[in-house]
Amino acid sequence: MSEPATAPEEITIPEDWEPMPIDPNYTAPGFRLLKYCGVTLNNVHLQWGITKSLEQFQGRRSDVIVASFPKSGTTWLQEVVWRVTHHQPTAGEKGPKTCLEYRFPVLESQPQEKLMDMVSLSDMTDQRFIKTHLHYHILPESVKTSGAKVLYVHRDARDVCVSFYHFSRMLNIYKYRGSFADFRDNFMRGEIVHGPYREHVQGYLEHSDTVLCLTYEQMHQDRGSVVRKVADFLGVSLSDADVDDIVKNTSFEVMKANPDTNFRQWEDSGLVSGTEEGTFMRKGVVGDWRNYFTEEESEAFLKWRNEEVAPLN
Structure with a gap:
């Protein structure tokens, strides 16, 4: 992946996209937040032709799609899904193309096949x-x-807010340099990439009759149960030994040490900077928010989180 090459003033913004006020806390050259269908995206999505990609995409019955708001446990669930369906970490020999980016292409970033020598989803x-x-x-x-x-x-x-804050500081196409309080307030206003948050979660939970909805906390507390739910949902038969092996090999510690899952290649390519923010897989804990929210801030944030919101459509 690469940094955006077009400065905001050079972007032609289609009528169905809405430019958002420039946030000076994002210090990467050319970075700009834009709104599309009520969702906050950015100039990279626009430059990569996300609307055309989504129009052309044809789903298949055999597709398996892992969805999430950023920093909610995506990588973790991806590896669980892969091991459930393959009963092993990767197919074939180890190497660059066994990492998650190759095993799980990103739906909204289809141009990555040009940047990373990947086969397109359609092919x-x-x-x-x-x-x-x-x-x-x-x-x-x-x-x-x-x-x-x-x-x-x-x-x-x-925890999502805290993790996404650190990630936004690490990611070189963002280079976020505002305070956590600034980021938290933007998070609540939906002025962060892939916001608004509440509507994101609600949109999937409202379709839990067809979407398997899991939580990061469940994966911490009883990953064996999650593995079995995933297997049942995907129609895969697993032995108790299979489940135990998947649980063992999808621990945070094992995945952080595994070059196929730790995204260290993002540091090698310059996409992220391994600074005091940590690495792509930072802590993997439940409750890190306590180090960032006061009790009053936490109560106000939870009150906001639990408010009813109108669905986006």
Whole structure:
């Protein structure tokens, strides 16, 4: 992946996209937040032609799609899904193309095949495993009508906010340099990439009759149960030994040490900077929000989180 090459003033913004006020806390050259169908995206999504990609995408019954709001446990669930369906960490030999980016192409970033020598989603002939951070209402209609299996993971919003803050500081196409309080307030206003948050979670939970909805906290507390739910949902038969092996090999510690899952290649490529913020897989804990929210701030944030919101469509 690469940094955006076009400065904001050079972008032609279509009528169905809305420019958002420039936030000086994002210090990467050319970075700009934009709104599309009620969702906050950015200039990279626009430059990569996300609307055209979504229009052209054709879902297949055999597709398996892992969805989430960023920093909610996506990588963790992806690896669980892969091991459930393959009964092993990767197919074939180890190497650059066994990392999650190759095993789970990103739905909204299809140009990555040009940047990373990947096969496009449309050209894949084997079963496709796909990752997305898109809101449910802007997923291609064929995802919803094809019989594709969609799994969604969500997390305590306070931990999501903290993790996304650090990630936004690490990611070199963002280079966020505001305070945590600034970021938290933007998070609550939906002025962060893939916001608004509450509507994102609600959109998937409202379709839990067809979407398998899991939580980060469940994966911490009883990953064996989660593995079995995933297997049942995907129609995969696992032995107790299989479940135990998957649980063992999807611990945070094992995945952080595994080059196929720790995204260290993002540091090597310059996409993220391994600074005091940590690495792509930072802590993997429940409750880190306590180090960032006062009791009053936590109560106000939870009150906001639990308010009813109108669905996006």
